[in-house]
Structures are given as C-alpha cells and as structure tokens.
Amino acid sequence: MARCAMTGKGTISGRRIVRKGLRKSKGGIGLHVTSATKRKFKANLQHVRVKDENGTVRRIWVSTKAIRSGWVTKA
Incomplete structure (x- = not known):
C-alpha cells in the first residue's frame, strides 16, 4: 500500500x-461490547508532482500534513 x-x-x-x-x-x-470487527485506518495521501533537490x-505519495506544513514544493 502507499506510504x-x-x-x-x-x-x-x-x-x-x-x-x-x-x-x-x-x-x-453500563455499556457492553457485543462485537469488535477488524478494519483499516487509511492515511490521507495525495499523489503529487514534486520537485526534488x-x-x-x-510523482510521489505525500500526506496532507506534509503538504500543509510546506515540507514539499509542488512542481
């Protein structure tokens, strides 16, 4: 999966x-747990065109946190 x-x-x-x-x-x-179903939590990733050094x-997978923080420069 993407990272x-x-x-x-x-x-x-x-x-x-x-x-x-x-x-x-x-x-x-009180509350009682009746079932616990497995699931996946997916990160909010975007496929972005980026300029490297x-x-x-x-094109790389980048989280929206990295985009908002300015860690990547879009091409």
Missing part, C-alpha cells in the same frame, strides 16, 4: 467496536 515519502504514514489496522446498553451516567447498568519532477 508517505515524508512522514512515513500509511495504513494501520484497528477495530470497529459495537456497544450495547445504557450508560451508567444515563441511569443504566536536483530540480527533477517526480
């Missing part, structure tokens, strides 16, 4: 947790 050339961000795995019941603060007996133009 940011500047920050190293990529896809990480996690879980989607489903809860059932009424919270104790609402007067219930030599002045050549390349």
Whole structure:
C-alpha cells in the first residue's frame, strides 16, 4: 500500500467496536461490547508532482500534513 515519502504514514489496522446498553451516567447498568470487527485506518495521501533537490519532477505519495506544513514544493 502507499506510504508517505515524508512522514512515513500509511495504513494501520484497528477495530470497529459495537456497544450495547445504557450508560451508567444515563441511569443504566453500563455499556457492553457485543462485537469488535477488524478494519483499516487509511492515511490521507495525495499523489503529487514534486520537485526534488536536483530540480527533477517526480510523482510521489505525500500526506496532507506534509503538504500543509510546506515540507514539499509542488512542481
């Protein structure tokens, strides 16, 4: 999968947790986890034309954080 050339961000795995019941603060007996399904958290990556140190133009995957921070110069 794609990975940011500047920050190293990529896809990480996690879980989607489903809860059932009424919270104790609402007067219930508490929440109970009924299922935990695997899922993926994908980084916000953009395929950008970038000028490198030599002045050549390349297309690389870059996270939006790197673009906003000014770590890359668009061609």
